[in-house]
Amino acid sequence: MDLSRRAIVAAGVAGLSGLGAAPIAWAADQPFFARTGLPIGLQLYTLADQAQADLGGTLKAVAAIGFKSIELAGYAGRTPAQLRAAMDAVGLSTPSAHVQVQARGGESSLDGDLSRLADEAHVLGVRMIVMPIFYTPERFDLKPKAGEAFGQVLGRVGGAMTADDWKFNADFLNAKGAALKALGLKLAYHNHNAEFSPLAAQAGGKPGARNGYEILLANTDPAAVSFEMDAGWVAAAGQDPFALLKAHPGRFVAMHVKDIKASTKPNFVFVQDPTEVGSGKIDWPRLLPAAHAAGVRDFFVEQEPPFAHSRLESVGISFDYLSKLRA
Structure with missing residues (x-):
């Protein structure tokens, strides 16, 4: 709580004490997720290989840790109906799903049949589709160079994208967001750190947006397009998540x-030193309430490799920290 809220609470307690009232367990003194009534979710990408090999066992373990919701990143080789049955069996819901941007592998995509995608989302109980990465212009070669991981390929491509490329992405989001809204779904964009790569001066020497993420925020329709902040990638880009929340x-x-x-080290090429939530540099006691105040209602734990523990142990450590966090 900030000082003004503390003063209000103190005044209320004093007034009630004067009336002979019994002590009250104020909601603000509860852990963040308990007092907001929001579930702690998990982005299933963190356990992707395990879910692919043993979906039922993985979801059972996730629920046993205490998670109430998951965010999908693909269908783990199952049909939407099979996924829904597996989640229902252990009491998990999936309000949100990352969907590939460009079609591959037979799964639905944002540049494909949106009616099919919407039907699948409704089977799953998904209410928000998330675009997990920027649309890659066709002129770029996505073949890795010697010693280059695929994330670094995307970072290199993202750093070479122009303002027009980012405006194309904004237009793409607007069109897909409007279409999905008509089908009863929301659309959001998920960031990595390549979006924050500095742009060169605009044509004619006129100042423009500093990076692609600013273009996405400025050129998308708030009625059709929302954003999912990946706090870890924002921080890895050397950006301030609090400033982003406050500005938008x-x-x-x-x-x-x-x-x-x-x-x-701040970078724009998909590099970070990951760790469990609460063990790193991000000020979660401050960030979670700020995010909630700015309108965030879905929170999903996610961790990138490499892991110091087994993946399930790591997400359990993060859950334990968050379930007790007073903020």
Whole structure:
């Protein structure tokens, strides 16, 4: 709580004490997720290989840790009906799903049949579709160079994208967001750190947006497009998640609760030193209430490799920290 809220609470307690009232367990003194009534979710990407191999066992373990919701990143080789049955069996819901941007592998995509995608989302109980990465212009070669991981390929491509490329992405989001809204779904965009790569001066020497993320925020329709902040990737880019929330109230509706070590050097090429939530540099007691005040209602734990523990142990550590966090 800030000082003004503390003063209000103190005044209320004093007034009630004067009336002989019994002590009250104020909601603000409860852990953040308990007092907001929001579930702690998990982005299933963190356990992708396990879910692919043993979906039922993985979801059972996730529910046993205490998670109440998951965010999908693909269908783990199952049909939407099979996924829904597996989630229902252990009491998990999936309000949100990352969907590939460009079609591959037979799964639905944002540049494909949106009616099919909407039907699948409704089977799953999904209410928000998330675009997990920017649309890659066709002129770029996505073949890795020697010693280059695929994330670094995307970072290299993102750094080479122009203002027009980012405006194309904004237009793409607007069109897909409007179409999905008509089908009863919301659309959000999820960031990495390539979006924050500095742009060169605009044509004619006129100042423009500093990076692609600013273009996405400025050129998308708030009625059709929201944003899912990946706090770990924002921090890995050397950006301030608090400043983003403050500058764009109401635009962020979901958050990836991802932590990074202080050893992470600011970059725009998909590099970070990951760790469990609460073990890194992000000020979660401050950030979670700020995100909630700005409109975020879905929080999903996510962690990038490499892991110091087994993946299930790591998400359990993060859950334990968040379930007790007073903020």
